[in-house]
Structure formats: structure tokens, C-alpha cells
Amino acid sequence: MSNENTISRRGLFMKMGILFNGLVAAALAVPVVRFLLSSITRGRANAYLSWVSLGSVSEFPEGETRLATFRNPYVTPTDGTTVGTACWVRRVAGEQFQVFAVNCAHLGCPVRWFPQSGLFMCPCHGGAYYRDGSRASGPPERGLFEYPYKVENGLVTIQAGELPTPGSPTASLVGKKPPCAA
Amino acid sequence: MITHLGAWFDRRLQLAAPIREAAEHPVPRNTASWLYVFGSAALVVFLLQLVTGILLALIYVPSASEAWSSLQALNHDVTLGWFIRALHGWGSNFMVAIVLIHMVQVFLFGAYKFPRELTWIVGVFLLLMTLGMAFTGQVLRFDQDAYWGLGIGASIASRVPILGGSIVKMMLGGPIIAGATLSRFFALHVFVIPGTLIGLVGLHLLMVLKLGINEWPMPGRLVKRASYANEYHELTKNDGAPFVPYAVWKDLFFAAFILLAVAACALYFGPFGPTGRPDPTIIQTVPKPDYFFLWLYALLSLLPPSMETPALLIGPVIAIGVLVLLPFLSGEGEKSWRRRPIAVLTVLLIAIILGTFTHLAGFTPWSPHMNAWSGDPVPEKVLHGTTALQRQGALVFQAKQCRNCHSIGESGGQRGPTLDGVAVRLTEDQLIRQVIQGGGNMPAYGNNLSPAETTALVAFLETLHPAGQTPAHNAAIGEAREKSASSQ
Numbered sequence: 001m002s003n004e005n006t007i008s009r010r011g012l013f014m015k016m017g018i019l020f021n022g023l024v025a026a027a028l029a030v031p032v033v034r035f036l037l038s039s040i041t042r043g044r045a046n047a048y049l050s051w052v053s054l055g056s057v058s059e060f061p062e063g064e065t066r067l068a069t070f071r072n073p074y075v076t077p078t079d080g081t082t083v084g085t086a087c088w089v090r091r092v093a094g095e096q097f098q099v100f101a102v103n104c105a106h107l108g109c110p111v112r113w114f115p116q117s118g119l120f121m122c123p124c125h126g127g128a129y130y131r132d133g134s135r136a137s138g139p140p141e142r143g144l145f146e147y148p149y150k151v152e153n154g155l156v157t158i159q160a161g162e163l164p165t166p167g168s169p170t171a172s173l174v175g176k177k178p179p180c181a182a
Numbered sequence: 183m184i185t186h187l188g189a190w191f192d193r194r195l196q197l198a199a200p201i202r203e204a205a206e207h208p209v210p211r212n213t214a215s216w217l218y219v220f221g222s223a224a225l226v227v228f229l230l231q232l233v234t235g236i237l238l239a240l241i242y243v244p245s246a247s248e249a250w251s252s253l254q255a256l257n258h259d260v261t262l263g264w265f266i267r268a269l270h271g272w273g274s275n276f277m278v279a280i281v282l283i284h285m286v287q288v289f290l291f292g293a294y295k296f297p298r299e300l301t302w303i304v305g306v307f308l309l310l311m312t313l314g315m316a317f318t319g320q321v322l323r324f325d326q327d328a329y330w331g332l333g334i335g336a337s338i339a340s341r342v343p344i345l346g347g348s349i350v351k352m353m354l355g356g357p358i359i360a361g362a363t364l365s366r367f368f369a370l371h372v373f374v375i376p377g378t379l380i381g382l383v384g385l386h387l388l389m390v391l392k393l394g395i396n397e398w399p400m401p402g403r404l405v406k407r408a409s410y411a412n413e414y415h416e417l418t419k420n421d422g423a424p425f426v427p428y429a430v431w432k433d434l435f436f437a438a439f440i441l442l443a444v445a446a447c448a449l450y451f452g453p454f455g456p457t458g459r460p461d462p463t464i465i466q467t468v469p470k471p472d473y474f475f476l477w478l479y480a481l482l483s484l485l486p487p488s489m490e491t492p493a494l495l496i497g498p499v500i501a502i503g504v505l506v507l508l509p510f511l512s513g514e515g516e517k518s519w520r521r522r523p524i525a526v527l528t529v530l531l532i533a534i535i536l537g538t539f540t541h542l543a544g545f546t547p548w549s550p551h552m553n554a555w556s557g558d559p560v561p562e563k564v565l566h567g568t569t570a571l572q573r574q575g576a577l578v579f580q581a582k583q584c585r586n587c588h589s590i591g592e593s594g595g596q597r598g599p600t601l602d603g604v605a606v607r608l609t610e611d612q613l614i615r616q617v618i619q620g621g622g623n624m625p626a627y628g629n630n631l632s633p634a635e636t637t638a639l640v641a642f643l644e645t646l647h648p649a650g651q652t653p654a655h656n657a658a659i660g661e662a663r664e665k666s667a668s669s670q
Contacts, residue, residue: 010202039355039362040348048357056478069463078361080247081461082329085358102465107482108333111463112552118630123468125483126333126548128625136625138548141487154654162357167346 009048015082046169048074048161054099056154060091065113065131068099075094087147088120089156090131097156101145101164108165111144120144145170190500204391205430208422212398214429217291219436220284221390225383226437227277230444231315232271232376246361246460249324253456268448274316276444286529293396293516295405299509301389304382306505308641311379311472318371320472324364325456330469333361343490352390360461394418395425399517406514426630463525468552470543477539483548484539547596554594555583561591568645578635582627590646598624603652607647612654613640 007015034041040050050073060066065088072083081134089101100120102110109124119136120129135144141146147158147170164170192198241260243252256263285305288294294302317335322330332354339353340346355362397417423429454472458464471479485493519526551558560576568576579585587597608616615635620626631639647653 015240037352039351043351043357067465072358072360074357076244076356076361078247078365080245080250080356080361081459082246082360082363084461084463086463086465102462103333103337107279108337109330109469110462110467112465114583114586116555116581117586117627119583119625121550121552121586123549123552124330124479126546126550128550130625130629136620137623139485139487139490141482141490163333163336163350163354163359165340165346165350166358167342167350169338171349 003105031052031084043162049159049169050074050161051150051157051159052161054087054158057091057095057151057156058154060089060097060156062091064094065090065115067102068156070158070160085160087158087160088109089145091135095151096150097149098133099147099149099156099158101147101170103145103164104140105113105142105144105166105171106138106140108163142166192291200384200395202298205426206424207394208418209390209395209425209429210397210417211421211423211428213395214423214430214432215398216432217287217438218429219433220280220287222433223436223440224277224284224385226278226282226442227273227440228263228383230441231270231273231277234266235372235376237266238270239372244322244364244372244488246324248366249364250456250459251321253323253325255273255437256406257456264453265448268451268586270449271454272451273446275447275473276440278316280440281309285309286533288396290519290522290525290529291396291517292399292405292522294509295515295517296407296509296513297412298389298393298396299513301386301393302509303506304389306502308379308382308386310502310628311375311382315379316376316472316474320597321364321367322371322454322611323454324460326458326464326467327455327469327471329359329460329462330467331471332363334469335470338494341494396517399519401516401518401520402518404515407519426438431442471542476543477536478541480539482547483546484542505659545596549595550586550597551595552586554585555580558585558593559591560585564590564646569641571638572642572645575638575640578631578639579642582631582635582639584639587624601643603646603651605644606648606651607654608643609654609656610640610644611656611659613643 052070052073054068054070060068067086068089069084069086072079072085073079075083086102088102090098090100092098100111103129104111104122104124106125106127109122111120111122111127111129113120118131120131120133122128122138123139125139127140128136129140129144130136132143132148135141145164145168147160149156149158151157160170162168162170188198214431238256241252241263242258243249253267256267258264288302288305317331321332336350336354336359339349342349351357353363354360355366393415397414458467470476482490484496516522562578565573565576584601585594587595587602589596590602592600604613614636616622616624617631617639618628627636644653
């Protein structure tokens with residue numbers, strides 16, 4: 001019989017058994033957590049981003065804004081139609097472009113370009129943007145997200161690969177324009 | 183023979199006695215009421231969801247490249263696949279509604295007070311799980327609404343300071359909405375949340391059995407921690423009746439009625455969607471959430487932009503916090519709604535707010551009508567007796583898509599004010615300023631209108647005033663013009 005100050009043989013074994021299980025659980029937790037967080041850790045240092053082509057410069061008439069589509073650079077076998085992505089390409093002049101995400105800076109709905117009024121309008125909550133992507137009215141707090149672009153061998157290429165949201169690299173890779181630069 | 187078989191099993195299971203005890207436990211007579219049937223109805227609809235969910239899983243393919251086609255197969259190829267989909271979809275609508283009604287009843291009857299605080303708290307989490315099932319279920323219907331709904335979810339999550347980007351990748355299972363996203367929402371909808379739900383429902387029911395059903399509240403009969411247990415015991419002893427069959431028949435009737443209602447809706451209205459393919463290159467889409475999140479959709483349009491992020495991130499924490507803390511803030515005292523006017527007003531206020539927002543989300547007055555400029559002609563009557571310049575202005579008005587946000591003759595967008603009487607409100611100069619510079623949530627059109635177009639447009643707008651009301655004019659300018667005319 002044991003009193004409160006002594007530990008019985010069986011009691012010690014039980015505690016050791018609990019400790020043993022705890023150690024094994026902790027060891028197993030490492031791969032489990034790494035597995036769970038892999039979608040975050042894989043994307044560190046903008047590893048999801050690549051340069052993708054939108055087509056030749058001549059497809060985009062000067063002074064106009066056209067819808068372009070590209071295949072997301074990071075794909076998995078079961079992605080289906082979701083790897084296609086759309087963006088708005090505005091050829092300002094010559095090799096000077098602006099490439100906007102279709103995702104509204106408010107909550108990500110697809111904005112549509114209306115050349116007649118020179119506005120991007122969002123069907124969800126009524127956000128509107130000017131032709132240069134700056135905010136015109138509605139709930140968005142900022143202008144449209146812009147992809148970094150370059151013109152190489154006559155092709156317009158952009159750096160893309162992540163869903164443009166206020167927290168993604170697309171939100172900050174291209175400097176924000178002052179709201180009055182219409 | 184059957185008695186023998188039963189005895190054989192019970193010798194081994196030993197469940198008959200505890201089940202009989204649970205079924206026949208005494209409940210206060212006046213709780214055998216039609217107002218006490220919503221909890222059991224929620225459970226029955228949940229069971230319907232489990233069964234129909236398993237049936238759908240026999241056909242559904244949780245892969246971003248196959249899900250949409252497998253839903254089409256369910257709708258069109260598989261015998262009665264459409265009906266099972268419709269049952270599951272309508273079942274989810276009914277479940278959200280019944281859980282909310284159950285919650286309101288429990289709140290108004292003071293059932294969350296001592297000693298049933300934990301039953302209420304578990305119930306709050308059951309509500310959250312139910313809403314979680316509703317959202318993840320909407321994602322599994324992998325169509326355009328699901329795709330852009332996920333985009334909205336990701337945009338909200340990305341607003342969390344510092345961790346936003348990581349939370350989005352965790353939620354999507356990668357950098358974009360794609361295969362991994364659907365797979366993880368499938369895991370949530372089919373394993374994680376239902377598993378948790380089953381566990382919490384068991385806990386919830388266990389506490390209802392152990393603590394007894396809340397008695398019908400009488401005004402003036404106050405809950406006190408020291409004496410409640412004895413009072414409740416006395417009540418069930420003196421004025422109690424066995425739950426089975428005294429009260430249970432109403433639960434049974436109502437459950438059958440609800441199942442019939444779900445089936446009737448499924449039969450009459452059919453399954454929900456799927457809408458177009460989840461192809462993000464198709465941007466001609468107007469994504470909308472299912473009805474239980476429409477109020478949120480409206481709220482997100484109407485909040486001032488600067489309040490949105492705090493409201494999105496802090497609002498849910500406060501709401502859940504208040505619900506969880508409620509039984510600790512008022513764990514004793516009056517239970518009857520007749521003596522709790524603030525509780526009744528709170529319920530009414532929330533119901534009116536949710537109802538109004540849901541109603542508004544039905545016709546989205548805050549969104550431009552994307553096709554109004556090409557679909558709604560300028561009414562003929564406003565063009566009668568107009569000059570060539572004014573008609574040219576009407577053309578500008580139409581071509582520059584002013585109709586997308588402004589209505590004339592009750593057709594067109596409702597984003598901006600209706601322009602039927604705009605000439606009474608604004609003078610010519612004010613109209614020019616508003617068109618060119620914008621302001622008050624209107625974009626500036628200065629870069630997009632030639633001076634001639636602006637002149638024509640304003641000339642047209644100047645004609646828009648009700649008969650018998652003169653257009654606004656600037657008296658000072660009129661006087662100055664007269665003076666300059668007379669001095670010449």
C-alpha cells in the first residue's frame with residue numbers, strides 16, 4: 001500500500017507510459033504540422049510566382065484595355081479549369097503597359113472593363129476604378145492590383161501565380177498610385 | 183421468440199434499462215408544447231443531411247476537374263440524382279433556419295440560464311458548425327458562385343494583419359483556388375465538421391437529459407443558483423409526465439412535417455445549381471452567396487470602407503464572445519420573455535436587420551446594372567419636345583453608361599440617385615461640376631468626355647424635371663447676365 005508521498009511501482013509505470021506516449025505524439029506532430037503547413041512554407045520567398053506570357057505586344061492596341069488569359073504557373077493534376085486566369089491589359093503607349101488583376105481590391109469579384117465610360121466596374125458590391133486602375137468609387141479602399149510586367153522578344157510577360165488579395169505579393173509588388181493620378 | 187431474442191441481446195448490451203429511463207424521464211407537463219419541437223426537428227434534419235450526404239458521395243467526385251461534371255451527372259443522368267441533391271440543398275436551408283428558430287426560442291425562454299449554461303455554449307458552437315457546413319457545402323457545388331465565393335472568403339481572410347497571406351494559402355491549400363482547395367473543403371464538409379457536429383450534438387443531448395428540459399417560464403419565478411435544482415425537481419415530481427409518450431408525439435409530428443416540407447421544396451424547386459463551370463477566365467458572372475449569407479453580402483456593400491476590415495475581423499469575435507458569455511452575464515433571474523423587454527427587442531432588432539439586409543441583397547441596389555446602358559432605352563416621354571443638342575446629350579448619357587448606375591423612368595441602376603428630377607436639385611454649373619469631377623461616390627468623367635459631350639449631356643440633364651417644377655438656377659449668375667445684357 002502506498003501513501004501520498006510515495007509512488008507505487010505500478011503508478012510509476014503508468015506515468016512513464018503517459019510520458020512515452022507524449023514523446024511519441026510530439027515526434028509524430030512534427031511531420032503532421034509540416035504537412036499541414038506545406039502550402040504556406042512552399043510559397044515562402046514568393047516561390048509560387050513565375051513570369052508568364054500574355055501574348056505578343058501587337059495583340060494589345062495602344063490606348064486600349066483588353067482581357068488576356070494565362071495558365072497559372074503553379075498547377076496540380078486535379079486543377080481542371082481553375083488554372084486559367086484572366087487579367088486586364090492596358091497598353092498605355094509603346095512598351096508601357098499596366099496589367100491589372102480581374103479581382104476587385106474589395107473582395108475579389110471579377111471586375112469588367114467598360115471602354116465607353118472608361119471604368120472598371122465590379123458586379124458584387126459596386127466598386128469602380130478608372131482606366132489606370134485607381135479607385136473611382138464604391139467600397140474598395142485602394143486601386144486594382146497590378147502584376148509586374150516586362151516586354152521581352154515582343155511578348156508581354158507578367159509575374160503571376162498567386163490569387164491577388166490584399167495579403168498577396170501582387171498587392172505590393174507594383175507601387176500604389178496616388179488616388180488623384182487619373 | 184422476439185422477447186427471447188431481445189433478452190439475449192440485452193443480457194450482453196445492457197442498454198434497455200438506461201434507454202427506458204431516458205425515454206420515460208419526467209418532464210414538466212407544460213413543456214409538452216409545440217414551441218419545444220425545434221431542437222428535435224434540427225436533429226432530424228441533420229440526420230437527413232447525413233443520409234443524403236452519403237448518397238451524394240456515391241457519385242460526387244471531389245476533384246476540381248471532375249466535380250462540376252459529376253454534379254451534372256447527378257442532375258441529369260443518375261436516376262433521381264437531382265432529387266437527392268435537392269433534398270440535401272433544401273435540407274441545409276431548413277437546417278440553418280430551424281437551428282436559428284430553436285436558438286431564438288431557447289433565448290426567449292431563458293433556457294440558457296443556470297444550470298444550462300454549457301448546453302447553450304455547446305449550442306452556439308453547433309450553430310457555428312451548421313453555418314460552416316452551409317459554407318463548405320456551397321463550395322462543394324463547385325461552380326462559378328463557389329469559385330468567386332472562395333475568392334471573397336480569401337479576400338476577407340487576407341485582411342488579417344501580418345498572417346493574412348499565410349491564412350489564405352492555408353485556406354486554399356496553395357497559391358490559387360484550385361484542386362487542393364476543393365479537396366480540403368471536401369475534407370472539412372465530409373469529415374471534420376460533421377464529426378465535430380455529431381460529437382457536440384451528443385454532448386448537447388446528454389446535458390438536456392441530465393439537467394432536464396427547461397420548464398415553461400413563469401413571470402416572476404426567478405432562477406436562483408441555490409434553490410433552482412430543488413425547485414425543478416419538485417416541479418417534475420408534482421407536475422411532471424414521462425417524456426415518452428406524453429411530450430414526444432409533438433416532436434414526432436413536427437419532425438415528419440418538416441421532412442415533408444423539405445421533400446416538397448426539393449420536388450417543386452429542384453436542386454441548387456450548379457451554375458457555370460468554375461472557370462476564372464469567364465468573368466461575365468455575378469457571384470452571389472446562398473441565402474443564409476446574403477445579409478453578409480449586403481453588409482459588405484453598405485459598410486463605410488474604413489470600417490470594413492475592423493468589422494470583418496473584430497465583429498465575429500464580438501458576436502461569438504457575446505453569445506458565449508451570455509449565460510454568465512445573466513445566469514440567474516427572470517426567464518419569462520414577458521418580463522425581459524430588452525431580450526425581446528434585441529431579437530426583433532436582429533431579425534429586422536438580417537431580414538432587411540437579406541431583402542436588399544435580393545436586388546443589390548449598390549451594384550451597377552452591368553447591362554443597363556445597352557438594355558434599358560431612355561424613355562420616349564423624356565425626349566418629347568427636346569432640341570437636337572438635348573437629344574445628343576441623351577445619346578451621350580446612354581453611351582457613357584450613366585444608366586448602369588442612374589435610373590430614369592424607373593429603369594437603370596440604383597447605385598447613384600435616380601435622375602428623374604435632377605434638374606430641380608442641381609443647377610447647370612453644379613451638373614457640369616458633378617459630371618467632370620465626380621464626388622459623393624460618383625467617378626469623375628472629366629477625362630472621358632469631350633467638352634461638346636459634356637455640354638450636350640448637361641443640356642439633356644437640364645430637361646429632367648417633373649412637370650410644374652422649374653429647374654434649379656443660380657440667381658446670382660442670372661442677375662449678372664441680365665446686367666451685362668442691359669449695359670450693352
